[in-house]
Amino acid sequence: MTWSAFLVAHWADLWWRFGEHVALCACTLSAACLIALPLGVWLTRLPRTAGAVLGLCSVVQTVPSLALLGFLMVITGRIGWVPSVLALFLYALLPILRNTIVGLGTTPPPVRQAATALGMTADQVLWQVSLPLAMPVVFAGLRTAAVWTIGTATLCAFIGAGGLGVFINRGIETVDARMVLLGVVPAATLALVVDALFAWCGRRLTPPGGP
Amino acid sequence: MSDRAPEVAFAGVSLRYPNGVQALNDVTFSVPAGSICALMGGSGSGKTTLLKLVNRMERTSAGDVSLDGRPVDSSDPVMLRRSIGYVIQEGGLFPHWTAERNVGLVPRLLGCDQRTSDELVTSAMDLARIPRAEFGRRRPDQLSGGQRQRVAIARAIAARPRLLLLDEPFGALDPAIRAEMQDELRALVKRLGCTVILVTHDIAEAFAVADRIVLIDHGRLVQIGSPVEIALAPSDAVAAAFTAKQALELRLRHLRLADVAVNLPTCDGTSNTELSGERAVADALGAIARSGDERFTVLHQGRRLGPFHRRAVWDLLQRGTA
Numbered sequence: 001m002t003w004s005a006f007l008v009a010h011w012a013d014l015w016w017r018f019g020e021h022v023a024l025c026a027c028t029l030s031a032a033c034l035i036a037l038p039l040g041v042w043l044t045r046l047p048r049t050a051g052a053v054l055g056l057c058s059v060v061q062t063v064p065s066l067a068l069l070g071f072l073m074v075i076t077g078r079i080g081w082v083p084s085v086l087a088l089f090l091y092a093l094l095p096i097l098r099n100t101i102v103g104l105g106t107t108p109p110p111v112r113q114a115a116t117a118l119g120m121t122a123d124q125v126l127w128q129v130s131l132p133l134a135m136p137v138v139f140a141g142l143r144t145a146a147v148w149t150i151g152t153a154t155l156c157a158f159i160g161a162g163g164l165g166v167f168i169n170r171g172i173e174t175v176d177a178r179m180v181l182l183g184v185v186p187a188a189t190l191a192l193v194v195d196a197l198f199a200w201c202g203r204r205l206t207p208p209g210g211p
Numbered sequence: 212m213s214d215r216a217p218e219v220a221f222a223g224v225s226l227r228y229p230n231g232v233q234a235l236n237d238v239t240f241s242v243p244a245g246s247i248c249a250l251m252g253g254s255g256s257g258k259t260t261l262l263k264l265v266n267r268m269e270r271t272s273a274g275d276v277s278l279d280g281r282p283v284d285s286s287d288p289v290m291l292r293r294s295i296g297y298v299i300q301e302g303g304l305f306p307h308w309t310a311e312r313n314v315g316l317v318p319r320l321l322g323c324d325q326r327t328s329d330e331l332v333t334s335a336m337d338l339a340r341i342p343r344a345e346f347g348r349r350r351p352d353q354l355s356g357g358q359r360q361r362v363a364i365a366r367a368i369a370a371r372p373r374l375l376l377l378d379e380p381f382g383a384l385d386p387a388i389r390a391e392m393q394d395e396l397r398a399l400v401k402r403l404g405c406t407v408i409l410v411t412h413d414i415a416e417a418f419a420v421a422d423r424i425v426l427i428d429h430g431r432l433v434q435i436g437s438p439v440e441i442a443l444a445p446s447d448a449v450a451a452a453f454t455a456k457q458a459l460e461l462r463l464r465h466l467r468l469a470d471v472a473v474n475l476p477t478c479d480g481t482s483n484t485e486l487s488g489e490r491a492v493a494d495a496l497g498a499i500a501r502s503g504d505e506r507f508t509v510l511h512q513g514r515r516l517g518p519f520h521r522r523a524v525w526d527l528l529q530r531g532t533a
Contacts, residue, residue: 114303117268117376118366119293119320132307207307208350 006178014167018186021163024156025149025194028085032092032145037138040100041126050101057094065091065152073159084161088153092145099141103134132207139202143195150191154183164190216245216373216406219265223274226260226430234260236430237274242423244279247400247407249421251414251453257430258410262376265408266292278374293320296367296405300379302359304351310362311336311347317370331369338399339365357388364396368403375400377409381416393419414454418442418465426450439470443527462528463493469516472509474527478520482506485515496524 001009043050060068068090072083107130115125157165164183171179220241226234235257242248250258263269264276267288275282283291304313311332318328336343341361351359360380367375380396381389397420400407411417417424418438426433426441426449433453434446442462445451454461462471469488484504486495488511499507499521508517 108301108303108306110299110301110303111305113268114297114299114363115305117266117292117297117299117303118317119289119291120316121289124320129305 003178006182010167010182014182014186017162017164017166017183018190020161021150021153021165021187021190024081024084024088024153024161024163025146025190027081028088028092028149028153029142029146031085031089032096032149033142035089036093036096037100040097041104041131043097044101044104044130054094054098054101057090057097060090061094065155066158069155069159079160081161083159084153084156088149088156091152092149095141095144095148096138097141099137099144100134103137103141104130106137107133135206136202139198139205142202143198146194146198147191150187150194154187214373216404217278218242218244218280219248219374219406219408220277220280221261221264221274222277224261224264224271224276225273226257226264226269227272234430235264235271238427238430238432239274240425240432240435242406242408244406245404246422247397247409247420249409249411249417249424250427251411251417251424252427253412255429256427258412258427259378261427262378262408262410265374265376266295266297268292293317293370294372294374296370296372296375298360298363298367298375298377298380300382302351302363304359304362304366306351309348309350310341310354310365311343313351313362314365314369316366317372321370323370331371332365335365335369336362338368338403340395341365356384357392360384360392364399368399368405371403373405375405375407377407379410379412382411382413389416390419396420414461418461426453438465442466443470443474459528463496464491466492468492468495468509469511471524471527472511472516472519475517475519475523477516478506478518478523480506480518482508482518484508485510488512488516492524492528496521 007014039053043053063071065087068087069083072087073079076083076086104126111129111133112125115129120128153163154165154168157163157169164187167183168180171177171181171183218241221238224238225236228234238261250261252258260269264271265283267283267286270284275284277283304310305316314335315328315332318331323331332347333343336347339361341358346354346358346362351362354362364380367377381392384392393416409417409420421438423435424438424441425435428449434441434450436444441450442454442458442465445454467488468486468490471492472488482504484499484502484507486498486507486509488509490498505521506518507521508515509519510516
């Protein structure tokens, strides 16, 4: 079968799996942002707790992805989306959380001090000074999380969550390199496109000048 | 705060941090309304801490800081800070805001309408000699160090505070610009009629800007006095050590002949060289040398003092300046 014939034969399936993959990653990343961004902002006021939370996230990060998926499948007692989104979510937390905390900490001390000394409230300092200055670092964290999630999501096919990993699994089982590539190439392309998209958003939201 | 410049009083102020470090120890002095006071001391002496007590960036563990008799602890810290101008070393300008937005910070925080705030920004930038038309839309990274400090000063005076706190405002500038800014600063605050507290470790800066100098060492007040008193009559060895390195230069530049003459022994003989007591010592010594006369007399407040011998001036100036 030629490449083009191969593609035509799997065209509909490819788009379906691609859609599944995008949905899986979008759910995970939205949940991670929704939790990690506010949590990161809040934790900058509690440096000790912040250390503990970051430590916990790092521990999660050291667990191999496949093991985490299997483990969550066992404790949730389910296969498919629930353990998959949960695992990817846990992975995505660390880069977003850490970069938010680090980013907010990069406000130069004289700037923070001047802001307070001139009568800005803690909230005003956060929203008008620290957050805008933290944007490049926060977005770097989002990009890491996005690329990571899109890549790792291919493993979720092992526990029945679908996505582009399905082709990779099928390719491995049938020793068919073309089938593996059918999963790998769209996943890699998606990662690059999303990364570029976040980079663009980051530049738009980063004020000129920088810290 | 009222419309007039406040008197700032420190009464028995002590500050001990929870870790046991005694940052300030029973410091008492006051800064008269409308005067410029320099807090001088080495690093870690407590001078910056003392400054931060005024706008409640730090709290005393004993004693009171008060403005016109009203303890600062009775004011809401945020409102208090909005009424006090503040400049920090390196300026602390918000790097992501233009110069004019930085300057307009306090008027906006105070809820001024756009037009009032605009007028305040323009006039503050004019006063700080960083014209808005030219510099207003630039961000801090597009300004030189001196220009940034001008913006920081404009920001501090924008809402017309009656009290200014300056923490090493020119510490990061090169010496030529620093001297120029010091002269301008003094002229500016005298024109605005603010009370000013200036923290500096640079004795030349204290002499150039301040009416009164407060020497602080290890959290204790060592001496308080006018620049002349600090230069000519250090209260003890610690005070003398502050001025030791630059003492001769400071005395030459900042003392008037009359300040010196009252402390000079008269000599025998007569002199035809008569000098005004208002002249700076350095300048007067030059004039004496040019006259070829070893002796001179001083005209001060209608009285003639002397004659004195030229060498006695040098002896007095160099006393304690090893």
